[in-house]
Amino acid sequence: MTGDYLQTSAIVRNGHIISAVNDPNEYLGPGTGYRLSRERREQLVKIRDVLDRDEVLRSEGRYAKGETRLIQYRTMGPAEPGSDPKEVVIGISPGFGLKIFRTLGGHPLSSILDALTSGIRAKGGKPRIVRLRHTADTSFLGLSAARLAGSGVGIGIQAKGTAVIHQRDRLPHHNLELFSNAPITRLEHYRRLGENAAAYALGEAPEPVVVPTKGEAMGARFHAQVALIYAIETGLTQDGAAPEEIEIRLTEAAQ
């Protein structure tokens, strides 16, 4: 026994020597040879810092209380198409400010709406907010908003901060401007997004907003969270649900 570890390929596992003699490799293709056991696999997958759904939801929950002090959303009934040619509609997603309270970039949604509406006003546009409940897809949020807007120009924004400027009569994915990198989109970009939307509404052709990237692997950093957060939004969508007119009141702290 004591000399067993001198056999070819001998190691000690759980107090026993295993080697080419008592644990020979008999690999002959799929289904044979060494395969991970369920138990061994369980051990391998336990690396540190692994996200789970409860943790992501808890961390969203922590932001809920802060937001209720900064912004109030009032539902005013079904949203009708507007007629004011200066009107830009901001179409927010089903869970915006109800279940999700900050963007992937960490900005409170109250600040986002403040930035968008003040951007629109600064350029001479009139912001109007509607909550869309039939979709959570950025393009369709934007297009639906544009169709309700007196100017035909709308902004679609998901609670996680992905946004688009859209125009009535355009193909769904043929937007005016897309803000697809929410994690690096800052408040100044949202403000300029609002300004540009108003400019399009007034018939101008503004310079598109650039959100500079350094080439970060956004998917690697954020997609696990994105999938979990976005599932909350799609879970709230209802086929054929009508858009709702929303009035917001921002407290001074939010501005």
Next chain:
Amino acid sequence: MQDKSPATPQIKVNRWRRFADWDERPLRLDKFAVEDAAAGFAAFSSPNDPKPGLEIENGRVKSMDGIAAADFDMIDIFIANHHLDLDVAIEAMAIPSSEIARMLVDMNVPRAKLVRLAHGMTPAKLAEVVTELNALEIAFAYSKMRARHTPGNQGHVTNAKDDPLQLAADAATAVAFGFDEVETTMRVARNAWSNAVACAVGAAVGRWGTLFQCSSEEAEELQIGMAGFTSYAETVSVYGTERSFIDGDDTPWSKAFLSSAYASRGIKMRCTSGAGSELLMGFHESKSLLYLEARCLCLQRAMGVQGTQNGGIDGAPVTCTVPGGVRELMAENLIAVWLDLECASGNDARPTESEIRVGAKILPFLIAGSDLICSGFGSILKYDKSFNPSLMNGEELEDFLVLQRDFEADGGLTPVGEDGDHRSAHARGAGDRRRVRGTRAETERRHDGERGRGVRLGGNQELPAGRGRDHQRSDQAARHHRHRRDQGARQARVPAGGAASAQRQAARDWRLPADLRHRPQRTHH
């Protein structure tokens, strides 16, 4: 990133310093997800996955993977009617999955025999077979089952400023490195035509025969192809759940129609699918990534397309957060080639910040070979990637060239010397692009001075500030060309509406709103 162990909020006094060292490494920017099949985070199997099975009655499918024909969703219907070869199905479905798995790596079993069997297998059966293989066996089987003898590669050429001159120069350079296909897209939708022309010209001066595509809104992408600026398309996306289709007012029929529109004009085309897209879109039905992708692939074969771009693609990063995710991406590529589809095998969207994970991800495909090893190697620098960075980009291109040398494996690219072909290609690309821009005096003036500089540039950050934001003028020139082509097209009695009218027709057939909607080809963060 927070440590998740019980003492999370407190600073741990006795923490091993090595954890602090590791915290500084790029790997720690990656997120990892716990396996949670109910939330869609399961690579190979989920309790919600159907079990393989097939019942045929009077020459028709009575049930497939445990679902009765009466309960089929539209994906099942399309697969049962157009993918399954019922002459082969009984035989193929009767062979134990473990036995077929062994045939996949058995050099005595010819590829053709396995392809025939795959055509009689259901999505759940295909998934069950490849699940039997470990990563090494998948790579080996992939090497055996891929369709073309000679490996190739595809490069992305984009520019964060949509600058036409640099796009042309970079396309020419990509071709000089040997990319067989070049794909571009744009940062601002209205620059699609300008970018397409720029890259088409750049690619053409590099080497005759490089295939070129411009990924944009589906109807517009088809129009650009019909105008003759692109020679292939690969962004016709399909999904593994019905809700993912319906959410975009699409159906397998509308996608099939769009695919045939390309083929009818002599434009090469493949579809796009990949693990994680349904998960990112929020309609995963608590099914495994592999099962959903097996459905996508059967659907593509059923549509009759030439090939597929799969292997996660935009869903690769989320797939790589799950245990076994990278192996799953390999497995879904294997199903693609096994079904006899050309495979642009992902290795596209960058799923990690760890250079070690990058190298590990590419290796099996480099040594196994693939029709197109990357479905978008970033031939330009990361910050210029309008698709977001690729697994490998301009920064890592030389690492890839060395890997080819290390393993004596052909990844489709060829080293160029510092004074080599790429510089003259770059210069000719820039020069020819200038001619395409035509007689516009201002453009000429601007580019005369910059052409030489453009040849030496590494990326758009070296361009003068504010350059290249909007290219409506060259865009208009391209559209004018399109207009003339369209007139020709109408005379040939081809519907001028292209994909749009095709999709409208398909939408009517399915009684979906005529309000035409297209799925995003690329997901957003």
